[in-house]
Amino acid sequence: MLGLWLWPHLLTLVATAEGATDWGDLRLPLEHVPYFFRNNPHLEQRCKDEDTCPYKAMLRETRCWGYEEKCPESQRKSLPQCEGEVEPTRRKSVPDRKSLFWRQADFGYVKDRMDNMKVFCRGSHTSDSSLECTDALGFCRGRNIYLDLRHANMTTRDRYRNDIVHNSTFGGHCDLDKVGLNAAMTTPVINKRPLASWMQEMEHFASLHPQPLSTGECDVIVDRPTLIIKMDEEYNIFHHTCVFMNLYISLHLNNSFSKHVNLLVWDTSAFDLLGYMSELRGAFTKHDVMLLKQLDGKRVCFRDAIFSLPSRMLLGIYYNLAPPEKLRVTFLVRNQYLSQTSCSYRCGIDNMYPDLARMRGINYITWEKMDALTPENKTALPNRTNYSFDVGEFVRLVRVAADQVTSHHDLKKARLRTHKGHREL
Template sequence: MKWFMTWLSPMLVFLCCHGYNWSSLNLPVSHVPYFFTNNPDIRDLCKQDEKCPYKTALKEKRCWGYERECAIENRLSLPECPGDSRGWSSTKEDQLDQFWKGADFGYVLERRKEMKQFCVPKSQDDSSLECAKYTRYCRAKNIYLDFRRATFTDNENFKEDFLLEGEIGGHCELHKNLLKAEGEHKSPLQSWFAEVEHFSSLQFKPINNESCDTILDKPVMFMKLDAGVNMFHHYCDFINFYASLHINNSFSTDIYMINWDTENKIRITILARNTKYRNIMNQDELISALNTVGEYEVRLVVYKFRDMPFLEQVKVSHNSDVFIGMHGAGLTHMLYQPDWGSVIELFHCGDPNCYSDLARLRGLKYFTWEKTEKLTQEDEGHHPQLGAHQKFTNYAFDVVEFMRLVTSAAEHVKSHPEFIQARKLKYTSSSQFTKDEL
């Protein structure tokens, strides 16, 4: 697959002959004065446009703090540092300055100061590449990406040789030695050097090249998601994303977001019943927890012929490394899982042998809920003749215990010899190996 894209390029949306599209300014009203400071052309349009809803913002002189001419009193925030610095600063002024540069909008200013052009355009439709120190942040325009040779690994989220010479580049004047000098922090999560070190100066202009089979004509934000397992990792990703918006001075929501991850996914399918009984009461909560794990590709399905033809049901089941469902006939779809698959019967509802036997006969690894104290039963169950019955009620499951169970099932898949071999065939051989076969 070959891509052409505009990468982290500023984008302003205008409507021809009618001024600015004010509905595209998706910012808190209190932030509009700051936006006008950094976009004076749009501020002037607001002055001229009677329909501009932000007239009051024109009267305010506000700035984030990283602008060239930004008086301290006009900044968004004025940090205070009570007490001494415990040795890491010699004066109160230095203490405030270090905090400003490390934990406030001064951080954006420092990154902006570091920006260097490594591939310089000679015309408006040329490509470009510029990065901050050590390529911790990069901005590019009209670049070319070639993924035809790309290979994926089982346990390596960020391969450092993923893009080689000729597979990433643009039509611009490349300063290769300057780029190589920024490789000191080459590391999966510290910089983009591994991805841009082989950036090439191309003989053709990607914007005019007809050989690309995918063209992204909107700004694209690439993010490296370390691990979505706790507040620390999520907060780091948010800070990186928010700082990038400011460095780039682009706050449009009409963009593409791509999680840069070269690792294969464990495909997890959750079968919803959508019947009166044996539903998962906290289904959304469990799916949200699964989606915090970067290596999981999660899909929720309802197997009803009117909604999903049987052949499609078979394909989904066949492409499920881990198949999860409540006790019920839908679990028979485990028969179509790949040989390395795991099946999780969330709760057997008092019938422990039915689907464990089927999984054994099929040769799949079977898991089920073991700690009954960590599940919640909606009520005692209401069988029409037998009274209280575990199959005639609904259940909620402890999230932590659920994730432990899924982790065990996923580990079985990843360590299965046939799974490992199938991936090697898919990504290293010339055989016609399709996704439906893995």
């Protein structure tokens, strides 16, 4: 299933004055269009009916991401692959380990989140509010949500204050399952950290009467669907990448890929900390990025709010992920068949970066000679200081990586095909 609430304005493309569909609003790679049609049969039918649809060739494709209700394994976007023999001491068989990998690090992860989506606040009419979330409140979406920031006073350095929202300042006009919401918060303490879930915000979600949108209590009404995200450390590219990876997965959870959306950074500090969002926002929206502090002092009503998966969920993507060993996959982030990743130094974190490389299905190398590595601050934690490297050793590692790529059998095949094509010309 694709969630318990239908959000038609998120799933429907823009219609022109003549009634035809603006297919330019479907901003997806061409190879992903068949998957989108699989989840949106009404748009697939519209493409069949309209002569202006540029995706006619995609209608012949029968593919699915893997999280759909009726998606056979043979039609999935990607399948895990085992490299080499699995140790006989391993308890799980190869099929079991493949299934586990698919659920933890592939589109099976999306399916698991969809399957445990729960409604916590249900409205009686279409003009009412609603709220539904996954387990541990990692992903939530709401309709007609009220947020009172008149006393937020975002003037400090604290990026994730837990006093921004409290009872009666955050909620909607709907019947709240407070018992169910409280039960969703009885999870490991790590899930209650700001970058692990939306718990510290959702625990204050309240049933409001009457509907703020109908009583003129909203100083600002945000009509455009809004993706709300929490930014991780900008100075660490690994942590920062987690933000965008989970934002992309959230689009799948919501089955919405339009760029007519807002991006709102939930940061309670007084700073403009956008990180690489300025450069990457074009992949998600046509509009300027919003900061929470821009709404400081106002009562805000969101027609549609999507609280994106945060970057540091327990067993999330990528943070804290530990996929089964010797498995690799063509996952959401893998676009090239040939690549090599290297980490100059793991900074005392042994498994995180190799896991990232294995998820993407590429080789991994790192610094080997510790006597050729010098920390700037010898008393600081390994991941909290800069390093200088021996130039000769650095060049050697680059050459090792280059040799592994140039000797790859897929690259040799590609070169043979290119050479053959030139000869035929």
